[in-house]
Amino acid sequence: MQRSWRLGIFTVVAAFGLVLAACGGDDDETSAVGDGTPLPPVEIGDVDVLGIWGAEELEKFDAMVKPWDDLYTGNVTFTGTRDITAILTTRVEGGNPPDIAIPAEIGLFRQFASEGKLTPLSACQGLEEKVQAEYPASFIDLATVDGVLYGFFMKADTKGTIWYNPKVFAANGVEPLGADASFDDLIALSQTLLDAGVTPWSVGVESGAASGWPGSDWIQQIVLNEAGGEVYDGLIDGSIPFTDERVKAAWEQFGQIIHTDGFVVGGATGANATGFQESAFPPFESPPEAAMLYLGGFASGFIADQFPDAVAGEDYDFFTFPGGGITGAANIAYAFNGDSGTCSLMNHLASGASQQIWVDLGGFTSVSGEVDAAGYPDDVSRNQAAQLLEASDFRFDLDDAIGGAVQTAVFTAVTEYISDASSLDAVLAGIEAARQ
Amino acid sequence: MAMTDDVERPTLAAAPGSPRQRRRLRLERLPLHVAVIGLALLWSIPTIALVVSSFRTPEEIAGSGWWNAIKTPFDWTFANYDAVLSQRGLARAFLNSIIITVPASAITILVAAFAAYAFAWMRFPGRNLLLLVLVGLLVVPVQMTLIPVLRLYVALSVDVEIPLLGGKLFGTSSYPGIWLAHGAFGLPFAVYLLRNFFGGLPRDLIEAALLDGASDMQVFFRIVLPLSVPALAALAIFDFLWTWNDLLVALVFLGDPNLAPMTLRIANLVSSFGASYQVLTAAAFVSMAVPLVVFFALQRYFVQGILAGSVKG
């Protein structure tokens, strides 16, 4: 007992020593401003930002705000959490909101805006004009509540990307589809691959409490391209119910992928039991276990992380979801006050020049018109930005736009439908029940 | 069950007797060893999997089971530990965790011990009902308390910087604020456990002391606390652990990266889509080191028969 106790102490002392050694050289709080003539920093308070980023994203965000930090006396205190809805709700209800929030969810933003908790962009000098001039109209509309612009989208992701292994396609003599293809062409492509002995799809919808969202992404793309934008918008504002025949047809088309024997790695059970991240791996393993997967633009990050030697464009690439209409999601930045520090940082985050920093570092798709596309590290990421900005028809993520109880109901409906194809009518009615 | 212990050796005390006798005992104790080692191994499987995974690359983790690392020549990598330990500000976060946890646990234990003494050895109206309410609040989920407490803190905020320690004097982004919150969250269990142990102490001992003119304070510090060392040690272990591993309360009250504990730093190792989560395997062991030391250190106080001859059968 004594010995293991001492061993424990030793372990910790050693671990502590390691920690200290590893972190010895990080006292860079006193940052020199500029190299030659140091400008005196402008007096401004700290700005408290709540966001979702961690790991590399956080480092790149830090790089993006570094010029701002250098210019002012205040610092950006960034708190990152993946449970941002809960933390932001708690802090807003508790009367202690951050200065700026940058979550991925727009339903929450709408609610805060309509409750009068947010500060309009017009409260910051020049900010509204800048956003109006430099951002696409569809994104400005999304950030406008009751005619007032409250936020801007600073990191976007297209959800119109079908990722595939070009080598598997070449070996089996199939071509990626063009944007003018139809969903039936996608089914035909899948069948061709299956006949050649290749499992066409990798699907994984598991994502903790939000399990089902990748399936919801599938369905929203199909709704937009097969049923059209009006049906899509109707689902969001509630004028078209989920039980509508056109919507049901879209779910059944998703069912064609998920419930056809041999189309999906692990079948429908596998789709429900596989994490969305892990689902990005099978097409690019050696040997590949599938040919394609459908997941948003962020999937390129999963692939690049998992297969560091894979070359974008050669080992993995994407083609546009058949039909040409594109859905996407984005982080929206909004402010809870109009203090000089908050405004100054909002201006900084909205500017193309500062977003360019993150664009150049990779892993960032900007919708600002001021960002130079040459900065994207490769064609695959450049094409994602182009897809988002040049889409004939763009819509914000369906369930994110609805939010709240209906969003939760959609996710549950997706996993229920995947595990039991016969439950479709019941689950669609269940979504409508959640509209109250 | 393996209750075949010999008569002479109720504990791990060295066995007397001849070598032959000892051999016989050893054989008789075989089922005991099988049971203990078997259960310990069974419980260790996930832990071992975590240890092994922490030394593997992301490709390996997502490509093959952890047991493959044991079967085939193992390609060790310290990349995960490197990612955790080289995080900017980790040393400060480590310090913050200690700054948060030690006073918070001390508050819980001390305050609970006072209350438990009153519940166990004093008579006053409504005693049992009060205990019921107090301990019943153990069921309150922390999430439920956050918004009301946050409102309170915003109202009571004292915006004076504490020298050296950092943070405000009280309210959000303040250490005293989070000490009290954690101290309170740990109280129901602490009062419950200590009330039970204090109540089990022999009445003769305590009443005799009081009749001899000892004050409650003297009885509390000189008799009750020393006799309850195993319970206090067990409580300290868990209270320390729960506070140490907390992420939620810190996220709400101490979001400032300069004040935040290690759990928050570690959570930030994972990207918004959950990428590079394999780093968490290494982070688990880095953050576990301190609670384990507390466990080993306090285990010394689990000594058999501290109450020698004093508990009635």
Added chain:
Amino acid sequence: MVGRRWWVPWLWLAPALILVGVFLLYPSIDTFRRSLLDERSQDFVGLDNYRFIIENPQPLVSNTHVALWNNFLWLFVFTALTVPFGLVLAVLTGRVRYEALAKSAIFIPMAISFVAAAVIWRFMYEFNADIGTANAVTTQLGGEPTAWLQDKHSPLSFITDSGPDTLPGPLQLNNFALIIVGTWMWTGFAMVVLSAGLKGISREILEAARVDGGNEWQIFWRIIIPILSPTIVVVATTLVIQALKKFDLVWVMTGGRFDTDVVATLFFKEAFVIRDFGVGAALAVVLLMWVVPVMVISIRRFEFQEEIR
């Protein structure tokens, strides 16, 4: 008892009562108030939020019936596994030389953060049999890979082909898979607290019993268990309450999906994801009420302890 001035006990209690009052009681009362208000806590809606829990109108969003049944399952199965395991381990490890080592093997899961525990148990339960430990074992034995955390079938159908495919209520494979993780984490707690109690039993009593010819089995049942019973009650009560408020583990493993929700996860979902504070608060109140019978039983135990000492 010795005569004291009436306010002396309150002086000893004051710090605890103030802290608990501010940080736990006041939020509980506030929650009760909110449970009678609408989703934004503005208008009085009477018992509508409680009616929501009873009528379960939105099973795809918050299946309140499933959550209530699952709480029952957790309550019984989790406690029934953890307390005996903890007791047996506390008794057995006290008798071997490598006590500290064996105990730390059981204790470590308690020290692992929930996030890390989730990482490792997701590997245990991973569907892909090349990676998932449980499925690797299953397929080695000739079975099919199982979606442990998603499968709502009965555990019996997994063990035998002849068993019923589904069982009523919460008796789902994935619930049991989660409870196993809970048991893995919390047995260390039961063991440590019980072991602290065990060390309080004087050596003389045990030796006297042995001299009187009692075998270990009799000593365990007739001496250890009765003396330890107050501690067992404390441990069992704490674990019952842990089972009731179980949140972190379910939230990080399944998020309550595939009918694994419990009342605490539904409360969180309603209050912080869907932002219906009314229903969320009502669920929290249900949680609070559930604890009353548990506490009444265990406080009786305290009264009993006072009578005999």
